[in-house]
Amino acid sequence: MKRQWKLALCLMLAALLLTSCSGGGNPKQTVFPEITQNLGLPQVTDAPTPEPTPVTEPDPEEDDSAFTDDPYDMEQEFSESDPIAEESYQEPMDLSDSLSGNYTVVQETQHTYAGSTPIPLDPVDMPTPTPRPPVTFTYVEYTAGSLGLAFEAPSGWIADDSLTEVYSVIEPAEQMVGGQQCVVTIVAVPVNTNYDQRDLEKEVKARLNDISATNFAVWEPSLTATRHLMGGKGVYANYSGELVNGVKLGGRIHYVCINNMLYGVEIMYPREYRDDYMNIFDKIKETLKTI
Numbered sequence: 001m002k003r004q005w006k007l008a009l010c011l012m013l014a015a016l017l018l019t020s021c022s023g024g025g026n027p028k029q030t031v032f033p034e035i036t037q038n039l040g041l042p043q044v045t046d047a048p049t050p051e052p053t054p055v056t057e058p059d060p061e062e063d064d065s066a067f068t069d070d071p072y073d074m075e076q077e078f079s080e081s082d083p084i085a086e087e088s089y090q091e092p093m094d095l096s097d098s099l100s101g102n103y104t105v106v107q108e109t110q111h112t113y114a115g116s117t118p119i120p121l122d123p124v125d126m127p128t129p130t131p132r133p134p135v136t137f138t139y140v141e142y143t144a145g146s147l148g149l150a151f152e153a154p155s156g157w158i159a160d161d162s163l164t165e166v167y168s169v170i171e172p173a174e175q176m177v178g179g180q181q182c183v184v185t186i187v188a189v190p191v192n193t194n195y196d197q198r199d200l201e202k203e204v205k206a207r208l209n210d211i212s213a214t215n216f217a218v219w220e221p222s223l224t225a226t227r228h229l230m231g232g233k234g235v236y237a238n239y240s241g242e243l244v245n246g247v248k249l250g251g252r253i254h255y256v257c258i259n260n261m262l263y264g265v266e267i268m269y270p271r272e273y274r275d276d277y278m279n280i281f282d283k284i285k286e287t288l289k290t291i
Contacts, residue, residue: 135177135276139283142169143291147188149263152287154280157184165189178270179247182277184284187264195257197226200235203255203262208239211251211268218242229256230263230288240271250274252281263288 137154144150144167153169160168171182195203201224212219222238229236234256242248250271255264265284269277 135273137280141287142167144186144188145291147186148290149186149188150287150289150291151186151284153184153284176270178272180249180268180270182267182269182280184280185264185266186284186288187262187266189262189264191257191260191262194260195255195262197233197235200255200257203264204235204237204253207253207255207264207266208237211239212241215243215245216241217244227254229254229265229285230258230290232256232258248272250277252278254285 139152140155141150141152142159144161146161147165147167149167154171156175157169157171160170165188167186169184173181176182204224208221212221219241220239224235224237226233227236228234234254236252236254238250238252240248240250248271249268251266251268253264253266255262257263265281265288267277267281267284269280
């Protein structure tokens with residue numbers, strides 16, 4: 001009887017539990033915490049700075065690495081007392097030669113110290129040529145009456161006024177050096193108007209063409225330039241060449257226009273004695289005047 005009562009009590013408790021679970025009351029709801037979104041900039045927290053790792057410099061006396069001596073280190077300077085410090089430099093290989101397959105790689109090339117220039121001796125025992133004595137002249141005044149001019153030229157030269165508007169002085173054959181007599185020609189031609197620089201350049205170039213057409217196998221004229229003559233701004237040019245007989249010549253042509261008169265001075269000389277004979281030209285240019 002007592003055992004049945006306990007069983008009935010258990011059944012009653014079970015029924016009560018079932019009734020409470022299935023009752024009409026509102027079921028209990030789980031409440032979650034509200035989550036809000038941060039719309040501002042994120043808060044950055046500085047990370048702790050790690051301690052620097054100490055770097056140990058290699059000892060150059062103990063380090064056998066290939067990078068110990070930097071060949072591109074510009075702080076390495078060569079001492080003036082030791083010019084051979086540059087002799088380890090190697091010439092770069094020329095790419096154009098390598099492409100052709102014809103090249104020689106220079107392993108070690110010695111270079112002289114910067115600032116010096118090697119002077120080849122060819123040959124080292126070649127005797128020094130004996131310098132020739134300079135050709136000197138004594139000057140006297142010449143008067144070209146038909147041109148209304150006077151000037152100084154070497155004494156004893158042959159004067160020639162056979163051509164109209166032209167006066168020449170010619171070196172005597174017995175005084176000739178270098179296989180060619182020196183000839184100086186003075187011209188004075190009236191013109192309708194004063195020539196400007198362009199007109200004078202045309203006259204100089206025309207004379208160069210005329211001279212080049214006379215027995216020259218080699219002809220080398222210079223460009224024109226300006227220089228004063230008889231107090232006016234003139235135009236001049238030099239030339240050099242070789243005749244068909246092998247004689248080498250040089251010369252200068254100088255023209256100026258003053259008061260509707262075209263004046264010209266020309267000289268032809270042996271090229272080997274250029275400096276000596278150009279002294280004659282300078283003397284004539286300095287002393288040329290109207291009379």
